[in-house]
Each structure stands twice: as C-alpha cells, then as structure tokens.
Amino acid sequence: MLEKLNLDVEVEKAVYKEEKDALSIKLGALQRRIKELGIPVLIIFEGWDAAGKGTLINDLMIPLDPRSFVVYNAIKPNDDEINRPLLWRYWTKTPEKGRMVLFDRSYYSDLVHRPKLDKGELKLLLHQANDFEKVLAQNGTVIIKFFIHISQKEQKKRFEKLEENPSTSWRVTGEDWRENKNYDKLYKKLNHALEATDTDCGPWTLVEGHHKDYACLKIYNTLAFRLEKEIEKVENAEKPVLQPLISAEDDPYRTPVLESVDMDKCMDRETYREELKKCQKKLRDLEYQIYSRRIPVIIGFEGWDAGGKGGAIKRLCENLDPRGYRVYPTAAPTSEELAHNWLWRFWKTVPKRGHFSIYDRTWYGRVMVEPIEGFCTADDYRRAFREINDFEKQLTDFGAVALKFWMNISKDEQEKRFKERENDPDKQWKITDEDWRNREKWDAYVVAVDRMLLKTSTENAPWIVVEGNDKYYARIKVLKTVIEAIEKKIAELDA
Numbered sequence: 001m002l003e004k005l006n007l008d009v010e011v012e013k014a015v016y017k018e019e020k021d022a023l024s025i026k027l028g029a030l031q032r033r034i035k036e037l038g039i040p041v042l043i044i045f046e047g048w049d050a051a052g053k054g055t056l057i058n059d060l061m062i063p064l065d066p067r068s069f070v071v072y073n074a075i076k077p078n079d080d081e082i083n084r085p086l087l088w089r090y091w092t093k094t095p096e097k098g099r100m101v102l103f104d105r106s107y108y109s110d111l112v113h114r115p116k117l118d119k120g121e122l123k124l125l126l127h128q129a130n131d132f133e134k135v136l137a138q139n140g141t142v143i144i145k146f147f148i149h150i151s152q153k154e155q156k157k158r159f160e161k162l163e164e165n166p167s168t169s170w171r172v173t174g175e176d177w178r179e180n181k182n183y184d185k186l187y188k189k190l191n192h193a194l195e196a197t198d199t200d201c202g203p204w205t206l207v208e209g210h211h212k213d214y215a216c217l218k219i220y221n222t223l224a225f226r227l228e229k230e231i232e233k234v235e236n237a238e239k240p241v242l243q244p245l246i247s248a249e250d251d252p253y254r255t256p257v258l259e260s261v262d263m264d265k266c267m268d269r270e271t272y273r274e275e276l277k278k279c280q281k282k283l284r285d286l287e288y289q290i291y292s293r294r295i296p297v298i299i300g301f302e303g304w305d306a307g308g309k310g311g312a313i314k315r316l317c318e319n320l321d322p323r324g325y326r327v328y329p330t331a332a333p334t335s336e337e338l339a340h341n342w343l344w345r346f347w348k349t350v351p352k353r354g355h356f357s358i359y360d361r362t363w364y365g366r367v368m369v370e371p372i373e374g375f376c377t378a379d380d381y382r383r384a385f386r387e388i389n390d391f392e393k394q395l396t397d398f399g400a401v402a403l404k405f406w407m408n409i410s411k412d413e414q415e416k417r418f419k420e421r422e423n424d425p426d427k428q429w430k431i432t433d434e435d436w437r438n439r440e441k442w443d444a445y446v447v448a449v450d451r452m453l454l455k456t457s458t459e460n461a462p463w464i465v466v467e468g469n470d471k472y473y474a475r476i477k478v479l480k481t482v483i484e485a486i487e488k489k490i491a492e493l494d495a
Contacts (some may be wrong), residue, residue, distance in 0.1 A: 001194050001206060002187065005149055010211035023220040024063035030227040031064050031100070037234050038097035040141045040340075041227070044106045047148030049176050050158040051209045056148065057104055059216045060223070069100035074109060083294070083352040085398040086110060086125060087132050091347035094136060096339035107132075108197070112189055122189075124397060126196045131390045137201035138383060139341050142230045145202055146219060147194060148209040152183035245371035245381055248443030257450045257465070263410050265467040272472035279479035280319035286486045287320050287356075294353035295489055296400040299482060300362040303407025304445075305435045306417035308468045309360055312407065312478045317358065325356035330365065342366060343391055350395065362404070363388060364456075368448045372441060385455045396460035401489050404461060405478055406453065409468045411442055 011019075034041060043060075045053045057071065072093050081089040086107055095101040111117070111125050133143050150158075159176060162168045179186060198204045205222045207215045267275070290297060299316070301309040317325060328349050337345040343363065351357040366384040370376040376384075396402050409417075418439070421431040438445070457463035464481050468474040 001198065001204070002147075002149055002191050005206055005208050007149065007151055007154070007208050007210045009208050009214055011214045011217060013213070016213040016217060019217055020220065023217070023224055026224050027063045027220065027227075028065070030224060030231065031068060033231050034100075034142075034227060035068055035098040037231065038339075039230055039234060040095035040097050040136075041100040042095055042136065042141055042143050043100060043102040043223070044108070044143070044145040045102065045104050045148070046106060046108050046146065047207075047209065048150050048155055049179055050155050050162070050172075051148035051150045052212055052215065053104060053148055055212065056146075056207075056215055056219055057102065060219055061102075064100070068098070069102060071102045071104060074103055074105040074107075077110070080352070083354075084296075084350055085394055087128060087394065088347060088350055090132070091344065094341055094344060095141065096336070097140075098339075108193060112186065112193055122193075123196075126193060128394055128397070129197055130199055130202070131394070133197075133199065133202035135343065135383075135387050135390070136341055139380075141341065142226060143202040144223060144226050145204050146207050146222070147190075147204055148207045148215065150209045152180060154210055155180050155183070240377045242374045242377065244374040244444075245376075245378055246444050246448050248447060254447065254450050255454055257453045258408060258446055261408055261465055261467055263408070263413075263467055263469045265473050266470035267472040267476060269472065272476060275476045276315060276479070279476065279483060280315070282483055283316070283479065283486075284319050284321070286483060286490075287324050289490055290401075290486060291324060291354040293490065293493055294399075295486070295493075296351045296353050296395075296398070297356045297482075297486065298351065298359075298395055298400050298402045299356065300359040300364070300402075300404045301407060302362060302364050302368075302404065303466075303468065304409050304414055305438055306414050306421070306430075307407035307409045308466075308471050308474050309407050311471055312405070312466075312475050313358060313360055315475045316478060316482065320356070324354070325358060326351070327358045327360060330359060330361035330363075343387065346391070351400075353399070363391070364404075364452060367452050367456075368445065372444050372448055385452075388456055389458060389461075392456075392458065392461040401485050402461035403482060403485055404457075404463045405481075406449065406463055406465045407468045407474065408465050411439075413469045414439065 045057055047053050061069065061071070074089075077089060090103070090107055093101060093103075107125075107129055111122060111129070117125075137143055159172050159180060162172050194204055194206075205218070207218050209215050301313060303309050313327060317327065326349075333342075333345060346363045349357055349359075366376065366388070367381065371381045392402055418431055418435060421427040453463050453465070464477075466474045466477050
C-alpha cells in the first residue's frame with residue numbers, strides 16, 4: 001500500500017488556507033450533528049516517528065468542540081495494562097454515543113514494535129484488531145484510521161533537526177534512531193499490517209507526510225467525508241422495531257440440551273461437608289499457584305432464577321484470599337454503559353494476570369434476556385454469538401482459564417424455592433415480581449438457552465451444565481470443575 005504514495009505532493013498556501021477555513025466550519029457543524037444523532041467516532045493516528053502526528057492531531061482538534069472529544073496517547077503500557085489482554089486498554093477507552101475518541105498511536109504500534117513476535121502471533125493479533133473494529137463498527141461506531149507516511153531520508157532529516165535544538169533534542173531517542181536504521185525491515189512489517197487490516201469496517205487512509213499543509217487538508221477532507229456519509233446513513237435509516245425475538249414455538253428441531261440433563265443427581269450432607277472442605281482447601285492452594293504463574297481466571301454463572309448461582313459463588317470464594325478475586329453482579333446496564341458498545345462494561349472487568357473475575361450473570365444476557373424481552377434487534381442477536389465467541393477467545397488466547405456454568409433446575413424445583421423464599425422473612429428480599437414474570441416465559445428461555453449452549457460452548461471456553469436440583473451436588477460439581485480446569489492449565493504451562 002505504502003509504495004503507491006507520492007510523497008512529493010503538496011498544495012499552494014492560498015489554496016490550503018481557503019480550504020482549511022471552509023473545512024473547519026464544516027467539521028464543527030458535523031461534530032455537533034453526530035452528537036445530536038448519538039454517533040460514536042473513533043479516530044486512529046499511526047505513522048512513522050517524526051512523521052508529524054502530534055502536529056496534525058492538534059490541527060484536527062482546533063475546529064472541534066473539546067467538550068465532545070478526548071485524545072489518548074498510547075505510550076508504552078503501564079503495569080496494569082501489560083497484565084491484561086492487548087486490546088483491554090483500548091476497549092476501555094472506546095467512545096460513547098455522540099462523542100469522539102482519538103488514539104495517538106494504538107494497538108497497531110503495539111503490534112509492529114513488539115519484540116520477538118513471530119508470524120503466527122502477529123497474524124493472531126492482527127485478526128484480533130480486525131475483530132475489535134468489526135464489533136465496534138457493526139454496532140454503530142465510525143472508525144477512521146490515518147497512517148502518516150514519510151521516507152527514511154525525511155525521517156533522518158527531521159531527527160537531526162530536532163537534535164540540533166536544545167528544546168527538542170530530548171524527543172529523539174536511541175529507539176528512534178534504531179527505527180530509522182531498520183526502516184526497510186519495519187516498512188515491510190508495517191505494509192503487511194496495513195494490508196491485513198484495511199477492511200470495510202476500518203479502512204486506512206494513507207497520508208503523504210512530507211508536506212504538512214497537504215497532509216492536514218487530506219485529513220480534514222477524509223474526516224468530513226466519513227462523517228457526512230455516516231450522518232446520511234443514520235438520518236435515512238428506518239428506526240428498528242424492537243420486539244420479542246424468541247418464543248416457545250421457535251426452532252422446533254433444535255437440539256434439546258437441557259432436556260437431556262439428569263436432574264436426579266444428589267449428594268448427602270455428610271459427603272458434601274467433607275468434599276467442600278477438601279475442595280476449598282485445594283482451591284486456596286491453586287489460587288497461590290495461579291498468582292505465581294500469572295494465570296487469569298474468568299468464571300461466569302448463568303442459570304434459572306433461584307438456580308443456586310449465589311450459593312455456588314459463595315462456596316467458591318469463601319476460602320480464597322479476597323485480594324485475588326472480585327465478584328461482579330451483572331444488573332441492567334447503567335446509562336453510561338448503554339452509551340457504549342454493549343461489550344464495553346465486560347471488558348472493563350477483565351482480570352489481571354493471576355486474579356479471578358467471577359460473574360453473577362454475564363454477557364450472555366445479550367442472547368437470552370434481550371431477545372426474549374425485545375431489547376435488541378434481530379441483527380444484534382445474530383451477531384452476538386460471534387461477538388461473544390471472539391471476546392472469549394481473546395481472553396483465552398491471552399492465557400486465561402474461562403469457564404461458564406449454567407445452573408439448571410427443574411420448573412417444579414424453581415416453584416418450590418420461590419414459595420420457600422416468600423414464606424421465609426429472612427429470604428423474602430430474594431424474590432420479586434420480576435422472578436414470577438420471568439417464570440411465565442420458561443419455555444422461551446429453554447429455546448434461548450439450548451441455542452446459547454450449542455453456539456457458544458467452545459473448547460477454549462466451555463459451558464458446564466450443573467444439575468442443580470440438589471444444592472450440595474451442584475456446589476461440589478462447580479468447585480471440582482474449577483479445580484480441574486486450573487490444574488489442567490498449570491500442567492500445560494509446566495509441560
């Protein structure tokens with residue numbers, strides 16, 4: 001791609017001033033319109049060191065309202081960021097509706113400049129970058145990517161000029177000169193990365209960087225064009241009609257996963273107490289091992305209301321060092337969460353290496369509650385399965401242990417537990433009208449859950465259906481499954 005650029009192209013000063021003034025007014029108006037329409041915009045600036053990214057970013061921001069944009073400088077990741085997946089620090093900074101976020105360097109710099117990255121790893125990480133942009137774009141974010149290109153000779157000249165000035169000499173480092181020395185090698189790597197990530201969801205605009213005025217106008221024009229196109233698309237789009245997408249009559253030929261579960265499994269109280277004590281001691285020992293080996297652990301709980309999620313989580317955690325885990329109860333999204341991509345709130349909770357994140361309900365509401373209650377569109381629902389699988393694969397590619405438990409109980413057992421809660425003053429807070437209302441949609445949830453288990457149980461992040469009519473049996477199954485998965489991961493690392 002880069003070989004096609006004519007780096008000598010420039011623009012006359014008078015033309016530059018006239019066009020820039022007109023485009024500045026236009027960009028200000030477009031920014032106000034995207035705010036009104038609630039369109040999130042992500043702008044990425046990449047390019048060679050000394051290519052002028054900082055100056056061009058500053059030029060771009062001048063006509064915009066600073067209250068509606070934020071610029072992030074993706075310098076070397078800090079310890080918190082290093083101990084999470086590559087895209088974590090970018091996911092957590094994605095724009096909310098109606099706002100612009102600009103990355104001064106991004107995950108592309110992280111990839112290209114990462115030492116000891118073989119071709120297989122680079123291919124995987126470029127695929128993750130495409131997935132990241134795809135899930136954002138398909139959920140309404142405009143992604144605009146600029147690469148500022150200069151020649152090796154021009155870069156060297158700019159480094160020398162910076163070094164001559166005592167006020168700017170600090171900006172040129174040994175790492176900069178190594179980039180210039182290895183320009184040809186890095187050029188090939190950059191060209192490959194640009195070609196591999198030039199997609200419909202996140203196309204690259206290559207900017208000739210030798211002449212600042214020309215580069216500035218190209219960036220202004222590109223941004224104006226992309227924003228106009230998106231505004232036109234949103235203004236002309238039909239408002240989606242939200243309605244329930246799943247009913248009890250759906251998919252009569254589906255594979256009935258829940259129907260085949262043996263719900264008679266049980267455990268006596270004495271055996272339960274013995275097993276609980278052994279499992280909790282073993283899990284405490286494993287907690288230290290995952291910390292020393294820097295293994296992140298992600299455990300998600302879904303299931304029927306009164307299915308035993310809370311009790312299983314309590315027994316899972318009660319003997320662990322509380323500094324090493326955090327439990328996230330997933331409720332209805334807040335206004336801030338609704339303003340972001342739907343996965344944003346879950347990316348924020350991804351654990352550091354060596355820590356647990358435990359979820360009382362998860363991102364799977366996207367394929368259960370939302371389609372049943374009519375909170376998402378048919379396209380949202382169809383995409384969600386792939387988006388979830390990609391999300392979980394990025395976590396396990398990072399080295400995480402990922403387990404998902406479906407706490408299964410019979411319809412009769414649920415009714416029994418509901419009535420027990422209603423009759424127990426200490427447990428009445430656990431039962432609400434919403435629980436009874438959800439129960440009326442039991443058959444629709446069976447359809448949704450069967451589909452979910454089939455489409456999202458993967459080798460790297462499997463679903464475990466827990467026979468939950470007997471709480472003792474269910475809790476021990478959860479503990480033993482977690483222990484087995486962590487031991488397997490440790491054995492793989494030690495092999």
